Amino acid sequence: MSVGKRLFQYALRYKKMIIIALAMLTVAVSAELTGPFIAKKMIDNHILGIEKPWIQVESPMEETVEYKGNHYIRTEYFEEDASEYPEARILQVKRDYYFINEPIDFDGNRSVEGSSIIIEKGDQKAVYEAEELSSDQLLAFYRPEVKWLIYLSAFYMGLLVVSAIFTYWQKYLLQKSANRIIQNMRTDVFGQIQRLPVNYFDNLPAGKVVSRITNDTEAIRELYVTVLAQFFTGIIYILGILTALFFLDVRLAMICSVIIPIMFIWIIMYRKYASKYNYLIRQRLSDLNAMINESIQGMTIIQAFRRQKQTTDEFEKINEEYFSYRNKLLNLDALMSHNLVNLLRNIAFVTLIWYFGGASLTATTAVSVGVLYAFVDYLNRLFQPITGIVTQLANLEQALVSGERVFRLLDREGEDVSDTKVPRYKGNVVFDDVTFAYKEDEYVLKNISFEAEQGQTVALVGHTGSGKSSIMNLLFRFYDVEHGKIMIDGQDIQKMTRQDLRKHMGIVLQDPFLFTGTIASNVSLDDPAITRDTVEKALRDVGAEPFINQLPKGYDEPVIEKGSTLSAGQRQLISFARALAYNPAILILDEATANIDTETEAIIQKALDVLKKGRTTFIIAHRLSTIKSADQILVLDRGRIVERGSHDDLMEVKGKYYQMYQLQQGTKESQAV
Template sequence: MKPGKRLIQYALSYKKIIFAALVMLTISVATDLAGPFIAKNVIDQHILGIESVWYETSSSRNAAKFNGSYYKRETNFSKGEPKGDPARILQVGSKFVFTDELLAFDGKRSLNKDVLTITQGAKTAEYQVQVLKGNELLRFYQPEIPSIIQLLLLYFGLLVVSAIFQYGERYLLQQSANRIIQKMREDVFNHIQRLPIHYFDNLPAGKVVARITNDTEAIRELYVTVLAAFFTSAIYISGIYVALFILNPKLAAICLLLLPILYIWMLVYRKFASKYNRVIRSRNSDINAMINESIQGMSIIQAFGREKETKAEFEKLNNQHFTYQNKLLTLNSLTSHNLVGVLRNLIFVAFIWYFGAQSLVPSAVISLGMLYAFVDYINRLFEPVQGVVNQLANLEQALVAGERVFKLLDEPGENVSQERIPRIKGNVSFKNVSFAYKEGEYVLKNINFSAKQGETIALVGHTGSGKSSIMNLLFRFYDCQKGKIVIDGKDIECIPRQTLRNHMGIVLQDPYLFTGTIVSNVSLQDPSITREKVEQALKDVGAARVFKNLENGYDEPVIEKGSTLSSGQRQLISFARALAFNPAILILDEATSSIDTETEALIQEAMEVLKKGRTTFIIAHRLSTIRNADQILVLDRGSIVEQGTHDELMALAGKYHQMYQLQQGGAELAG
């Protein structure tokens, strides 16, 4: 499904709010567009209406007194009211004249003292008239003032109504847009947590962050600004065309030529803008990824003096982003405002040509009110056209951003299972397990071993031998390609990942701490982990002595990654975290490698108690820490080459014996 359709689907989640906004928008547009009609009525009926036929009357109501008699416009007579002799008021240049004679025809007017001459082609007529003074002319306007005031008040009232509904429409549209983006961000973040670990192996964190923040913000702009502009423009343009057709169908038909021109322009613009925006969003994502990586590795960059190279790499990405931003800017500058200006001029040329031709035909002369209304509507017509053209860039950015977000949402994930099973015993078996991160490149080959409940299994071997891969498979961060892993007689691939992990705990070589406190990092905000359990877990791993000097004790603030704590302190918190969840299977991935000798001794003491009833897997480089393990698996290039207890492997005098002797010798030399 195309990004545009999917964005519409998201919008339909809040269709009631959007529908209410569109209703308010329609009312706002209708009341706003009534203005030129009212202005036309004021000009033609009440200001220029003075030239219509007047009749002598005996009533002074809505009448003007002149030469001792009352005169009333034909439109002001009530039904059945008697009419006297007719009269006319005519404008000749800047002067107004009164005559009680009816005109045989109208045409070009000229005034010579009290004689009015009207010429139409070869025909000429003369009339005896009286030139009106200022106060006399005002008397004839006086009856129109109440009607003009009423129309002006109506116009002002409609503007107030329009403003109120326009505010409501914008508020509702922005509210719906914020809710849509809130839902989209939650969907993206929730989906990220459903994605398998291998998805993040080749995708920098900065790129994921860019899709959740920058791309969704671009989409928010679509709902808040772009769609609002398009909806408003569509309704305004429709309303203006309706008004133009009411006023003059022929000229309105000429103005319709604007729509296909606008549509063709949109197609051409999107062809180029889409290409530029894809590169811009991609480079923006790359920049975020690099900044994130540089901040995390700033100590290494500065320690090895790589500032210049890092800056050069950043500038390369930034320059590419700048180049395509300029291309898009050039595209917008050459077309948006220029296009609207050209279209506006074309419409006004057609307008002048049409009204100029009409003025040559006396019978088809158009009123000043009609002229004003047309100019007003044509000016108004280009406001929404300008709005549409100006938002095309944001539209393309949003569609490209939507494409990137939906690509992430389309990645296959796994639903988080809420299923819970009774506590497992912890009998683990690997049966002919082979595994590869990349197809055909196996890092584990035919792994076979069994661990009984309560046993401690140690994995040793050189870097890259496959120790951590075994733990990744056991925790189901990955699934093996061949063979199977069985816990308590059941294939773990038949157990939902979250259900299985509910009975497992892990301590990584590089512990990860979240922003919060020591307590929150141990409990991970799990309501089942009480403060008493947290403190007991910290006590069991010997943390009481290590953290006793902290100002806030266990409530000491922890910033991102726990960078203000030592490696040993971070590891103790990570260790207590695993123990607080009381796992049936405990995995220690080189958990003591960053801990000093004294802290390691504390953990070793606690482990002797905590390992009871638990199946424990230990990956260790310090072979002295695993002498009491029930089984030691020696791995080399993805295969188990030796297996047994410490004493058995030492007696075997094989690879383990060699590794142990090297470490012991190194320790003696160090001593």
């Protein structure tokens, strides 16, 4: 399905609100576009209407005008048969007005000689006796038109007020629906991130993911708020204006209709070139966000190793590429936006001048000034929505490119969050001939087989890259095995949903992650099933209460920036309390004591003893002194288990474990490797 169709489907969620907004927009546009018609009527019927036939009547009426003792009324205001009454005319010659007490046979070029008006049309010529009207006399003839001019002006003002009210509400509803659409889209994107497997984030920097949720969805918001509103408004305006032009003059309206296919071709050509630049622009913007995020996270290292200049140079390189593509798009916009609109506008006005000046303003085919005014007004109005549509083409392309990026993320295969309640399993774990590779044919685990019974502690040791963390990643199903199988209580974990599997598993990392909130909320993670008493008991049991009591707000002490105001040991104790509060059947400790001092380690060792009770525990450790009491120690080397047994058993063998232990104790004999 195309990006446009999918964006349209999101809009359909609020179709009722959008339809109401478009209906209001139609009313607002109709009310506004009535203006030139009203102006035409005011000019032709009431301002220039005094040149229409007048008749002399015997008695005064509401619409009559007194002139030299006689009463005159315009024929269109006279309800009876006017043919029986003598006719008179008022004609304008240059800036003066003249009264002729008789009808005229034809109209044409007018001139004045003495007290006569001469009208010429081709070979025809007529002479009429005329009297020049004074200002007061002329105003008297205009008096019947004043009330109509006031009525029409008031009517037009009323329409403008109606248009303003409906315009306000249509904009409000369109923007409200657009914000709702983007709110739903951001929720969907963020929810999708929770569904994606961990390996999706291995090759995608956090800054790029953030860019999808913020920058890309914001560009799509512009599509609904500004672009579509401008397109809908513009289309309704253009259709309304063309309809009005057809009422005024069919031939000229047909000429103006040529603009529609020109605009269609115009948009196709623009999108052909602009989409490429917009895609590269969004890509570079993601790269900028990724680098900014990485630089902030690693600012300590950057400054410690004096890498500020190199980092700035790398950033500037990406920034320069971003600027370059932006500039190219700017050139394209400058070439294909206002310049082309102005060209079309000028062509349209030249056509109008040629049509009216070359043909219609002749004596034989005269057109009213009101029609001329209406045409000029409508042509000016016609190019306003065209300009608006053209200026939004860039935003349209950005939104479509951003939509493609967002939908690509939403289309990634994920797993729905399960709300099912799974009985707590015992925690008997079996790895049966497990082989695994992050990249094809680059195996990090080879034929791994072992058993961990309920309540046992299994320690994994080995050099960096030996496969310790990979085993835990497979157990948690952050990744899935390629060969062999992993079972818990005899059930293949591949047949369990990830949420059900992890329901009764807990993990404590080397660098514990604390969320913004409080100490208590970081233990419960706002799970309603974990009560406040459970939180406080877990913190007491792991030995965190002494330092918590020293904090101003105790358990409700704010945690900010991943717990930067707390020491490494304090953060680790909170992480232990979190694992204890969730009461997992299987517990994984990934280098949990690697970054703490000796004094804190003693506290944490006691916390570990509390944590491990009744649970199957896996410990990844470099400090071998912390795993001496483990029921089973697995020694890994290049993805294989090369030794296994208790601490005492492995020390007797004097193999790799023995060598590592001796090195750490500082008593390694010279013959050791």
